[in-house]
Amino acid sequence: MSDERPLSFDTLQIHAGTEPDPATGARQVPIYQTTAYVFKDADHAARLFNLEEIGYIYSRLTNPTVGALANRIVALEGGAGGFCCSSGHAAQIMALFPLMGPGLNIVASNKLYGGTVTQFTQTFKRFGWEAKLVDFDDPAAVEAAIDDNTRAVFCESLANPAGVPTDIPAIAAISDKAGVPLIVDNTSATPYLIKPIEMGATIVVHSTTKYLTGNGTVTGGCVVDSGNFDWMASDKFPSFSQPEPAYHGLTFGAALGPMAYTFHGIAIGLRDLGMTMNPQGAHYTLMGIETLSLRMQRHVENAQKVAEWLEADDRIESVSYAGLPSSPYHDRAKAISPKGPGALFTVGVKGGYEACVKLVNNLKLFSHVANLGDTRSLIIHSASTTHRQLNEEQQIAAGAAPNVVRISIGTEDPADIIADLDQALAAATA
Numbered sequence: 001m002s003d004e005r006p007l008s009f010d011t012l013q014i015h016a017g018t019e020p021d022p023a024t025g026a027r028q029v030p031i032y033q034t035t036a037y038v039f040k041d042a043d044h045a046a047r048l049f050n051l052e053e054i055g056y057i058y059s060r061l062t063n064p065t066v067g068a069l070a071n072r073i074v075a076l077e078g079g080a081g082g083f084c085c086s087s088g089h090a091a092q093i094m095a096l097f098p099l100m101g102p103g104l105n106i107v108a109s110n111k112l113y114g115g116t117v118t119q120f121t122q123t124f125k126r127f128g129w130e131a132k133l134v135d136f137d138d139p140a141a142v143e144a145a146i147d148d149n150t151r152a153v154f155c156e157s158l159a160n161p162a163g164v165p166t167d168i169p170a171i172a173a174i175s176d177k178a179g180v181p182l183i184v185d186n187t188s189a190t191p192y193l194i195k196p197i198e199m200g201a202t203i204v205v206h207s208t209t210k211y212l213t214g215n216g217t218v219t220g221g222c223v224v225d226s227g228n229f230d231w232m233a234s235d236k237f238p239s240f241s242q243p244e245p246a247y248h249g250l251t252f253g254a255a256l257g258p259m260a261y262t263f264h265g266i267a268i269g270l271r272d273l274g275m276t277m278n279p280q281g282a283h284y285t286l287m288g289i290e291t292l293s294l295r296m297q298r299h300v301e302n303a304q305k306v307a308e309w310l311e312a313d314d315r316i317e318s319v320s321y322a323g324l325p326s327s328p329y330h331d332r333a334k335a336i337s338p339k340g341p342g343a344l345f346t347v348g349v350k351g352g353y354e355a356c357v358k359l360v361n362n363l364k365l366f367s368h369v370a371n372l373g374d375t376r377s378l379i380i381h382s383a384s385t386t387h388r389q390l391n392e393e394q395q396i397a398a399g400a401a402p403n404v405v406r407i408s409i410g411t412e413d414p415a416d417i418i419a420d421l422d423q424a425l426a427a428a429t430a
């Protein structure tokens with residue numbers, strides 16, 4: 001492939017990060033179902049362990065199938081490097097691990113996937129990490145929340161559960177000024193709709209479980225680094241700017257430049273935390289990602305049609321979809337996600353909590369699951385499930401009030417999706 005002419009997204013999603021298998025010529029990426037790799041000799045082994053030569057040592061750290069997937073996602077996001085891990089939640093811990101320590105904090109959006117809110121506000125406490133959740137629609141509040149102990153700013157590109165687009169360039173300007181990296185969870189948008197790195201994000205995390213795989217078969221995660229952050233510019237990030245005691249005193253920032261974050265993530269993060277993706281799982285996601293742009297086009301087209309139909313229906317109180325002109329986020333969505341603001345949104349149903357429960361119980365085509373980004377249309381009543389750990393005030397702030405359901409529009413025929421909603425709404429509001 002030519003180095004001069006950049007390949008388009010549709011081509012990269014099929015070709016990036018892979019080449020025919022050098023041993024067999026296999027066209028599709030083989031599933032390298034192996035734990036370890038034979039060293040050529042003792043010197044080769046030593047060079048690999050010293051990061052003087054790049055190669056495979058042990059599959060907790062790197063594996064060719066998993067590496068191919070990471071490289072493909074890095075290419076689609078426009079990053080410098082990255083690595084896969086066992087789930088989206090693992091990706092979040094892995095992304096923050098080299099930046100954080102006891103007594104340090106992150107400033108995160110209050111609109112996040114419910115599981116992320118719980119991970120950040122409850123489980124992180126055990127590590128001595130703090131997450132300050134603030135309203136990212138208020139840049140002054142984000143700026144005010146950043147203090148001397150802040151080591152990252154964190155948000156979702158299209159925030160769960162309402163599909164609210166975040167003003168990534170504005171937030172990136174604030175984190176830049178404060179000298180801390182911006183981490184964007186790009187799960188709900190995918191790089192087909194939004195490229196956070198182009199808008200100033202430092203690091204992108206994914207739950208590959210969702211649209212990247214696209215068919216609800218495996219859990220996985222990915223961390224992509226832009227390579228743009230100067231870790232040596234302050235004393236805030238000793239994992240990169242100081243000799244790393246966990247890696248025989250190597251100073252990652254000095255030795256590896258823009259690849260410091262990626263190599264630290266693999267050589268220390270995956271080595272010691274062990275949140276590794278398995279090659280079989282990587283294979284499923286590689287298969288899914290080949291059709292990412294085609295699926296996302298259909299997802300957003302369907303979401304727009306269904307949202308418009310719902311908004312015009314008497315039984316509906318509100319529809320959060322940012323693709324609707326009535327949404328307060330409509331203009332921002334056009335700027336941040338011009339191909340369409342995803343396929344995830346919330347619907348307020350007249351009749352409140354009870355009607356929501358009945359709606360969920362009466363849908364036939366929709367699956368009632370705690371998932372999103374499947375080819376199938378999915379629904380969940382967030383307040384009684386994914387966001388039930390939150391109090392009512394937090395639920396409302398997160399867009400998961402008791403009277404709303406979250407829907408993830410699939411790639412089925414939109415007329416069938418609408419017909420299913422129509423019959424279930426009739427039953428729910430009878």
Ligand SMILES: *Cc1c(COP(=O)(O)O)cnc(C)c1O
Pocket residue numbers: 087088089090113115116156160185187188206207208209210219220221372
């Ligand atoms: C699902 C999801 C996660 C968590 O990913 P898992 O693969 O389930 O661990 C994180 N962020 C967002 C936006 C998600 O949708």
